[in-house]
Amino acid sequence: MLDVIKTEYNSYENYPQIKRLLDLFFGNIEQYEGSNIDKLSAKSFFNSDNGMIEYNLALPNGFGTFLEQLVLHYQLPVQLNCIVTRIDASSSDSIVRLSIRDGRTLQCKYVLITIPLGCLKARSIEFIPDLPDWKQNAIDVMGMGLADKMFVEFPYVFWDPTLPSIYCTSPQFRFILCRPNDCILQIKLAARIAYDIEQKDDKKTIDEFMKLLRTIFSDHEVPEPTRFLLTRWAQDPFARGAYSNFGVGSDKQTLLDLARECHNRIHWAGEHTNHDGSIGCVDSAFESGQREAKKLIEKLKE
Ligand SMILES: Cc1cc2nc3c(=O)[nH]c(=O)nc-3n(C[C@H](O)[C@H](O)[C@H](O)COP(=O)(O)OP(=O)(O)OC[C@H]3O[C@@H](n4cnc5c(N)ncnc54)[C@H](O)[C@@H]3O)c2cc1C
Structure with a gap:
């Protein structure tokens, strides 16, 4: 994307205010995709939504409750803390063997892999035989974005409580959601900014944010935060990023x-595989799971 706009973008070099506004605009795209514009494909840019109609629904108790409903309704035998380290499909008996970190081996007819693209890129599961080149190339070339959140709680609301959000032309903290009922400011971080902040000490980041707030609200008294929380999705070994792009x-x-299925018995789902809908979202993951489940049901009938 940057290549496409570079000439025009560089022509604003001597207009720092306009350039900061442009950076804020591109920052919005980078926030949505979780990736910097120099890493995003201009050709495929509009494909991530794929015509999706957006509905916003918050699950106040978290996604765990959504999954619990499914598991209870269909009585699914889910095993938690079952970390797969190796998938061996090399045997001639058509059985796939999964090595679990606790030393167990599970045997099955088919495997449906739904680990995040970030874990596939990091090769956190060993495959025997190796994945075919076309699969490994797809894993390597697809983008895995990063989006983090930073929650800062204050003893009282010092900002205008009717403000839904604050957009800032700061190089770091650009998108702030205001949650006056909880006295919380929620800062959205993405791409390179999020990677940098994940490396820093939380206290240093909060100090930098407070400095910015005191510049924005220079005519108010900005109190010290009571608590803060920062996510680190890139460092989570079971996520290694946020969502694909x-x-x-x-x-x-x-x-x-x-x-696409490989080694005959290994199927793939997850948001990064949803070729007929959107990618990167919960519905993308869900649709891809349904797609592969239907294929597996048919195979098991054979
Ligand atoms: C900050 C942030 C904000 C987001 N906001 C939205 C939003 O507003 N709307 C929306 O629709 N989506 C949003 N998403 C994206 C959404 O969360 C993902 O697209 C979705 O969760 C992907 O589902 P999935 O099943 O493909 O992968 P995941 O939900 O990541 O599930 C993969 C599972 O694999 C497990 N796993 C990893 N490695 C192993 C292993 N070796 N062995 C066994 N298990 C393993 C993981 O523990 C995990 O449970 C957001 C994501 C982030 C990070």
């Missing part, structure tokens, strides 16, 4: 390759 060189074929 179309990186340079990826397109619909990449999604088809990410979704």
Whole structure:
């Protein structure tokens, strides 16, 4: 994307205010995709939503409750803390063997892999035989974005309580959601900014944020925060990022390759495989799971 706009973008070099506004605008795209514009594909840019109609629904008790309902309704035998380290599909008996970190081996006819793209990129599961080149290439070329959140609680609301959000042309803290009922400011961080902040000490980040707030609200008294919380999705070994995006060189074929079965018995789902809908979202993950479940039901009938 940056290549496409570079000439125009650079022409604002001597207009720092306009450039900061432009950076805020591009920051909005980077926030949504979780990736910097120099890493995003211009050709595939509009494909991540794929015509999706957006509805916003918050699950106040978290996604765990949504999954619990499914598990209870269909009596699914879910095993928690079952970390797969190796998938061996090399045996001639058509049984796939999964090595679990606690030393167990599970045997099954088919495997449906739904670990995040970030974990696939980090090769956190060993495959025997190796994944075919077309699958590994798709894993490598598809983008895995990063989005983090920073929650800062104050003893009282010092900002205008009718403000839904604050957009700032700061290089770090650009998008602030205001939650006056909880006395919380929620800062959205993405891409390179989020990677940098994940490396820093929380206290240093909060001090930098407070400095910015005291500049914005220079005519108010800004109290010290009572508590704060920062997420670190890139450092989570079971996530290694937030959600996928179309990186340079990826397109619909990449999604088809990410979704395509390999080694006969290994199937793939997860938001990064949803080639007929959106990617990166909960509904993308859900639809991809349904797609593969239907295929597996048919196979099990054979
Ligand atoms: C900050 C943030 C904000 C977001 N906001 C939204 C939003 O507003 N709306 C929206 O729709 N989506 C949002 N998303 C994206 C959404 O959360 C993901 O697209 C969705 O959760 C992907 O589902 P999934 O099943 O593909 O992967 P995941 O939900 O990541 O599930 C993968 C599972 O695999 C497990 N796993 C990893 N490695 C192993 C292993 N070796 N062995 C066994 N298990 C393993 C993980 O523990 C995890 O449970 C957001 C994500 C982030 C980070």
